Amino acid sequence: MSLIAWLDTSDEEERSMRELVALFSEPGTLDNLGIGQIRDGLADMLFPGISTVQTRARYLVLIPWTFQRAARRNSGVALVKAADREQREILLALREAGHTQGLIGRVAGAAVRVLPSAIYWNALQTYKILRRETPPQHLLQTGRSTAGEDDASHSSSWSTLPLPESFPDNVAVQGFDLSVAEASWIRERMVLTCEGSLLAYLLSLPAMPDLDVDYLWELQLGEAPQDLLDLVEDAELFSLALLGASLLYNVMVGEAYERLELTSVENPTQWYRGELERWSAQYRNDARALIWDRPRLWRRFPNISPRTRQFVEDWIAGVDNLPVGACADTAELRKLISKREFQNKGAQSRLTNEKQIRLWQGASGASRLQFRWPQAARILDDISEGLDNAGA
Template sequence: MRELVALFSEPGTLDNLGIGQIRDGLADLLFPGISTVQTRARYLVLIPWTFQRAALGKSGAALVKAADREQREILLALREAGHTQGLIGRVAGAAVRVLPSTIYWNALQTYKILRQDTRPQHLPQTRKAASNDDEIRDGLPWSTLPPPESFPTDVTEQGFDLSAAEANWLRERMVVTCEGSLLAHLLSQPTMADLDVHNLWDLDLDAAPQKLRDLVEDTELFSLALHGAALLYNFMVGEAYERHELTSVEAPAQHYREELEQWSARYWNHPLVPTWDRSRLWRRFPAIPSRTQQFVETWIDGVNALGAGAPTDSVELRRLIGDREFQNKGAQSRLTNEKQLRLWQGASGAGRLQFRWPQASQILSDISEGLNHAGA
């Protein structure tokens, strides 16, 4: 559980200002099926195999129990073999509470690896047969590669490295089921783009269709604009922190004043800021609450009206941030609740939004390396 909490505590993950629905909506359009707690691509291969084995002669609670046991044994074997990069349960081992199947279940359904919209306890029983039996390989509910005869003992040798067959299969699943997404575009190219970039908008997308380039542009500009709001919020928290004479964090207000000055320079130096058509963003999300849209629009209009001035000195922008945080968090607002203020450790959602790019880039890299094994 500590590992799961740590993943959710990354800078930029916390939603102090109530924009998470837009952030997550953009991430879903870009990288369907990928979440912030996923780590490696091969879980999408291993999980179906564990459930196929568990379903032999079992259903309901017995199937779930068997799949639970299989997953824990595999996690322990991976840890003992030294395959710890991206290992769920790296610290807890077989005692881990959140299993890979819980983390990847939505992805399995998104990519139609799990053909049915169902929970583990509702999976059907299969008859006892060899692991490569046609009934298991081709039957519902799974659409997956047949497990090798050496599974699960072979995981200690292969670890999280995808074989060429596994990588090709995963690429096909994602391209077919995620048409129009950045995920599908990157996987469908003859040569994988250079993934070693900090932000997804730094990718080479010259070959991408205009609709996808527009989506990435909206994502970049939304991230850039709202980063300023997050920094101003932390600046205001830093001021309150100092007013209460709290000292665990050193000079937070000055730190965020300098951060905001740097952000303002990046914002006004961006060539696309003056021409951004924000109506294109809202057409993507017609169900966004009007209060959320109004907050975003008011923030950006306020910044644009301020020009190169410092947001820290704007009464209107400060009021906007304070009202929005209270609207979003109520009595738990750090700006009004001293107990919550004392728990502040110097940053709360202060990082720039990344839209699950760190997780997506790792999964894409896993697939790319698997394809390279066959010279693909």
């Protein structure tokens, strides 16, 4: 099968395997300092079901339809293979018609190794589009529906829109644009299943706010519930505070890189020292950072590793009283970063492994955490545009 191995693993293990595919193409996801559990946890609270490798909202409609069609004559592995073939045919039809923005497999075509169903399976379960948590090969044959009976009522596995008679032949005409019915249905699924999240709140508003912002905390959320505002603030301040740790890490990697007289990356130490000084000024000028209710953050993560929590607390305590520009040369902070990276990566620690230094390309998680906002914004925009078609 071309799907990522659908073994009888936990949902979390399957999700981790899927997101591993995009790890090295997403600079902000590199977890050199072992903060991924907090990063991913906050992202899950803000945008349940959305991952770093999702692209367009309409896949939430197309994927169930391919599996419903496959289930008419197949079950188990044969069902998955039939759905696999149809997903590849749809891919080629969309590419041929020019619908390439967000197309999974745009470059590889039919040879793509990771299909949309692998990428969206967790989302389908999260939004109860797939009624029960199950891997694809455990789905059963349903038979062909009779006249007047749609596949949604005939198949107990799926809660979805009726399967059109024209599917998949009409996919190339509509592309990734959602119809009003499709957009309304996806919105309903997300709102019903993701209560308390930023995703559900935005979709519940009479009109979508401006999504053209770099970070989720730049959204206009003035009327949001206080619990949600607190969650957004925790994400913003965690992203701000830990950016400094990532920048100091890159300063230290840059120094090791230059000691080896490597030159593919130009003056990395000078660059990251400047970025760290700018971060320090930003952090010191944010009054909220100095009074951040971190116990509120830790209550969100009752099972967090004590080492992870201690690292975050030690980093923040270490920078809170330093003057602007002092972080780069503070021995205690350097020791903290070095120790944490070794705890997290062991023999693959870039600060102790020359081979890893030589492979460095100039940035190791050196950007602010976005908590999957770019992917969420794209999907929200798709839904918003579909809903707007009602007034067209």
